[in-house]
Amino acid sequence: MQHETLDLSGVPCPANSARALLRLETLDPGAELEITVDDGEPALNLPPSLEREGHAVIALRREGAHWVIVARKSQ
Amino acid sequence: MTIYLDNASTTRPDDRVIDLVAAAERDAYGNDSSVHAMGVEAGKRTEKARLQVAAALNASPGEIVFNSGGTEGNNAALLGALAGRAGKPHIVISGMEHSSVANPVLRLEKSGMAVTVVDPGASGLVDPAAVQRALRPETALVSVMHANNETGVLQPIAELGALCRKAGVLFHSDACQSFTKTPLDLKKCAVDLLTVNSHKLHGPKGVGALYIRKGVSIAPLMEGGGHEDGMRPGTRNSPAIAGFGLAVTLCTPELAAKTAALRDFFMEELRKALPKARLNCADAPRLCGILSITMPGGTGAAALVRAMSAKGICLSAGSACSAGSNEPSRALKAIGLSDKEALRTIRVSLGRFNTKEELSLAAKELAAYAA
Incomplete structure (x- = not known):
């Protein structure tokens, strides 16, 4: 299964959501994208942005000052 | 006729650009700095354009600062790079720079900085050896345009960038005429600051970008919100930026x-x-x-x-x-x-x-x- 990573640490809201959604547009349905964002607003804003466009948030974990959010592209 | x-x-502007800009004005009118759905919708267009412009230069998206066009980009690069410099920095420019380079440099000269102007001569080409000779220990910046707007002559910016890098001097180039019309790979070319715009390549007017190489620090021209990583405050013209991005991809x-x-x-x-x-x-x-x-x-x-x-x-x-x-x-x-x-x-x-x-x-x- 397609699994890619996208480092958006340091990228502010909502540009991080925009870039994550743009990357998902390039992936196959069902593919997973592991997105790294900063703690705080980015980690709070990205999951609802992904879900609003029909993608699933399947994992969320903290790694130091960042969060890693794993999204599955909508079918 | x-x-x-x-x-x-x-x-x-290319019809495809006009259609995209009109659709963005109608359907994605949110402020691309807002975190709600309409903000993200506009933000997708802005960020797509950032990726498109960065890709055309082989730069990173974080190195692209959107602005209102070439004049702003050149002013931001020159005045921003020299702002707050201690001592009396020295600047080198060519004698055929656009007014949006020559006039900010004139302002810097009036404020006490030293300026050397290197003329290209009949060939239209700036000689890298002449720029090398113009450098001084206190030289802070060299600015030579990529292509002249009147003669069309392409300047040897790879050589100029290399000699500036070796001397520890910032190198800026105004690429408003040349962007997308001749290859430019910023991973291979030691340019620190590069000005590009949209309306010379069948994109909308009033939008452009300044490339700022990662690690290069310049002061913003204006103070305001934190847009463009604090380098260019003010609500972005997201539809025009989207049109700029598309226009770049249509140039082959x-x-x-x-x-x-x-x-x-x-x-x-x-x-x-x-x-x-x-x-x-x-x-x-x-x-x-x-x-x-x-x-x-x-x-x-x-x-x-x-x-x-x-x-x-x-x-x-x-x-x-x-x-x-x-x-x-x-x-x-x-x-x-x-x-x-x-x-x-x-x-x-x-x-x-x-x-x-x-x-x-x-x-x-x-x-x-x-x-």
């Missing part, structure tokens, strides 16, 4: 080659009818769409432009940015033209929509007027 041969001034090497072929065809047609028409900087590497032509004695460029305009042919005497002035062009004088020659010199600049038929007709009309 209109034959538009002033594409170095500005271009007709094939289109540039086609434009270059049309440029050469026009010059041949003109020479057949008017052998004394002289192409300036003919032996230098030149941009695909610009011709600087000194007409035979007695043919004033300003009168010629008016006469051609009456026939629906749009071209310019010198550059649009100094149009309306009776002063001979600084760039033309820098390549060694006398005042009289400069005032007999026209610029013909081609774009995506020009055809062989209209170029043939324009050459005939020009020759008939000048004969």
Whole structure:
């Protein structure tokens, strides 16, 4: 299964959501994208942005000052 | 009938760009800094354009700062790089820079900084050795445009960047005319600051970008919100930025080659009818769409432009940015033209929509007027 990573640490809201959604547009349905964002607003804003466009948030974990959010592209 | 041969001034936007901008204005009008759904919708367009512009330069998206265009980009680069510099920094520029480089540098000179101007000479090319000789221990920045807006001559910015890097001097280049028309790989070319814009490449007006190499620190021109990582506060014109991004992707090497072929065809047609028409900087590497032509004695460029305009042919005497002035062009004088020659010199600049038929007709009309 397609699994890619996208480092958006340091990228502010909502540009991080925009870039994550743009990357998902390039992936196959069902593919997973592991997105790294900063703690705080980015980690709070990205999951609802992904879900609003029909993608699933399947994992969320903290790694130091960042969060890693794993999204599955909508079918 | 209109034959538009002033594409170095500005271009007709591509219909696909116009459609995209109109759709974005209608459907994605949110502020691309807002975190709600409409903000993200606009933000997707802005960020897609950032990726497109970055890809065209082989840069990182974080190195692209969107702004209002070339004049802002050049001012931001020069005034921002020199802001707060201790001591009396020294700046080196070429003698044929656009006013949006030359005039901020004039302001810096009035504030006490030292400036050296390096003229290109008759070839139209800035000699890297001359720039090397101009460097001093206190030199802070060198600025040489990538392609001249009047002669179209492509400057050796890779060599200039390399020598500046070696000397620990910032290197800025104004690439407003050349962007997307000739390859430029910023991973291979040691440019620290690069100005690009949209309306010279069939994109919307009022939008451009400044490339700031990662690790290079400059002060913003304005204070405000944190847009563009604090480098350019103010609500972004997201629809225009989206149009800029699309316009960049529509420029191809094939289109540039086609434009270059049309440029050469026009010059041949003109020479057949008017052998004394002289192409300036003919032996230098030149941009695909610009011709600087000194007409035979007695043919004033300003009168010629008016006469051609009456026939629906749009071209310019010198550059649009100094149009309306009776002063001979600084760039033309820098390549060694006398005042009289400069005032007999026209610029013909081609774009995506020009055809062989209209170029043939324009050459005939020009020759008939000048004969």
